[in-house]
Amino acid sequence: FVVGGTVAPVQMSSSPLGSLSEAASKAMSPTCTSPVSPGNGEHRYLSQIFLLVVMKNVKDYIQEAKAHMSQTYQDMEAGLSLSSHYVDVQVSQREVVRSGKNTNKCLDKELVIKGDTDRQKTMLIFDGSNGEKSRRYILLLGNAGMGKTTLIKKLCIDWSRDCIPQFDFVFLLDGKKLSVTEPVYSLQTLLLNLSSSAPSCVDPEAVYAQILAAPKRVLIIFDGFDELRNYETLLQAQEKDLTASLQKDSKAKTFTVRQLYSAILQRVLLPGCTLLLSTRPRGTASQLLRRTDSLLEMCGFTPANVETYLSQYFSDPGLRESALESLKSMSYLNLLCWNPGLCRLVCLILEQSRSVDVLPRTLTGLCHQVLSSGGEVVTEDFDLLSQLSSLAWEGVKANSSILPTGRDISGKVKAFGLRTGLFLSHQLRASPCLSNSTKEEGENETEAGETEQRTENSERTTNDLTDHQNDQILLWANPFLQRKGRRRPQREELELTQRFAVGLLFHNRTELQRFHTHTETAFRDMVANKQGLVTKHLEGLSYADLTPSQILEACHYVYEATGRTRLGTHLAANLPEFLTFHGVQLSPPDVFTVQKALEQGGTEGRSFCLDLEDSGIQICGLQALVGLNNINTYRSCIADAITLWELLEQSDEESLLQRAVSKFTIHPLKAKQVCHIEHLEKLVNIHIHKRLSDSESHSILSEGVPAVKELHKLEFELGPDNGPLVLPKLWDLLPGLHNLQHLDLENSKIGDEGAEKLASALVSLPSLEILNLSQNCIGDEGVKTLAATLKDLPNLHCLSVYSNMISDEGAESLAAVLPHMASLTDLDVKFNKLTDVGAQSLGASLRNCTKVKTLRMWNQCIPFGVLERLIQQDSRILLH
């Protein structure tokens, strides 16, 4: 570093380090200080050199870490490299329902399902800002195979190529390390020795000091968070003493991996770092939600993504063409490709199938073909598969994910399991610092320092295997077969298993028989018997009592049992006429199976009313269902309906547009999110202007939008925090809802200003019958303006201004207007601020209102004696 007495600059890395001088000074703590104690000038000079050495060590480490990462994560999986096969996928922002107390333990119940139109707004994983509000706790959601791990690998590769410059360090922490229970770790050793992405480090002190000095420039990733054993306990607060000692000295090697993980997740350690957790959405993780400030979800492949994937997968142009052709002719397979993991399987099949006729039509068929074509289809493989199935079933029954070590499992079975990726192998590699590590009681799974090998498609032979047998543990690779302590298998897994079970039972029997050792007759009888049981079960279901997700499952079962017309006919005949999928996320393949069931219903003369709100259905799926002849009405996210109309208009599909507009319904409407009002505003504008945005007025819309005309009830349920954000929009759109009969604005913080705006909108709502303005901070001014318009509402029979701030002045104005409200039957002014004066005015006015049936008034300011007298005079006055 010293050239001719001057300090030569150290080559800067492409990404600027954070506060390096601070890091260096920490690294120069007494333990690290040079033993020489030279004079002042010399000391400064040496310090500078030392600083540069430290800087260089840190930078070298970062470069090594990047090189290591780009090496480790270059493949998505064996044979498919990120650089050549990765498809840029979208993630969408999700939101959490935060209405009142959230007691839901279940993640998916707290998550809002966005419409397709809103999902299309592009999201960046890291927002790039370093401000306080930047996203620091990110949860990445996605079901199995949706590409979470792949995206994380891509992020790592991007980082290694300096494309994510906001982070100097990226660490991947792995659930398997939790099995090390010895308290021998510090945050430093955890990050620098145990993280799966860490290379060996020459100067750990300096690197760690740098991490501590600029935690904002550190990204920590937990992939497959829900796979962590007992992950819920990781989120529970730790004991105070422990927290204090972790904060006091994070370098002390006295902590367990669990304690450190927990401290990182709870922001006790490295509170400024960015955390990225990937998980499947159906876990019980409300505690996670409370901490996260960004919820992202994998969107899966769009049709364009699928084409890109295929183009990359099939490098030969001829093969590519025919694969794309075949896929286009197989609707269900094509839709399954929405899931990248399944898209990969579909490509495997397309690669091997010579004709469209042999392509599978169901999920069971797809998986069956993938399994049986994991090489040449040889009878021996079926034998091995059959042995594996028995082992798996034993494991499920014994609640164990490890293959029994005592049992004599043949080398061939093991090799087959590894080759097909059904097994994971854990090699026990003794590592010096961990050689004494103990295992959790009853745990016999993994050990620190072990290397997990997913040897799918590997060249491993039976002989290799025997060589390693003694230091290997074999586990089931599939999460469903992995032991999860006392946790029950998640719904997604159960549903899939049941779907496969039905699919297999009705699968081509001769193909299945190859898995069995039974004689043909015995096998035929067994299958017939089980088919009978399933048929009986499905036919015995009372569809009216099923939840939307159960109905969807039934559609899948029937689709998997393809060709069984009896089941299909029964389902179509029994589906409820008002078919709701409200709150159930509908993937493209889900929509397809529902479409099939509805079409079948159509052939039997049945028609349906569909509720697709809060289902996240994609626009093309919406089009497919709305396009059916036997749909009477449909509900969906308003913005998605509009997007569909716009698409249909652009593609000149007049008759479909006509149907899509006329069958759309929004009554009754509960606005719970800001976007609901934004969407409604858009719809009302179309209604008023009789045209879709940016287009000429359209004959189909010459009478406006039927859904708006038929909206009779609107409940504004955004609460006092979000409500005021969109009240101005509401005031603007209300006059467009001419036929509104019931308007509920309870607890929306309307105030006097809002009441004035509402008053001018009310003039346009002559049909209004019920108006609920309870709990809205409306005072005398507000009620006075309202009163002036109330008499112009000829049909209003029920008015509630319960729990506002109306005092005597306001009560007087109400009293004055009361006799002019021709239809009013019920008025509620309870919990306001009127005194005996206001109460008496209202009571007096009531005598002139023969139609009124109840006047509810009570509050602490009205003397009870006065109220009692009023009640004696008029029994229509009630206290509650």
Ligand SMILES: Nc1ncnc2c1ncn2[C@@H]1O[C@H](COP(=O)(O)OP(=O)(O)OP(=O)(O)O)[C@@H](O)[C@H]1O
């Ligand atoms: N963006 C992508 N581009 C190309 N292929 C992808 C992409 N995402 C996923 N895949 C393919 O899908 C497979 C499954 O994806 P991945 O393992 O990332 O899913 P996951 O969401 O992590 O699933 P799990 O919850 O089961 O861990 C990958 O091995 C890869 O072949």
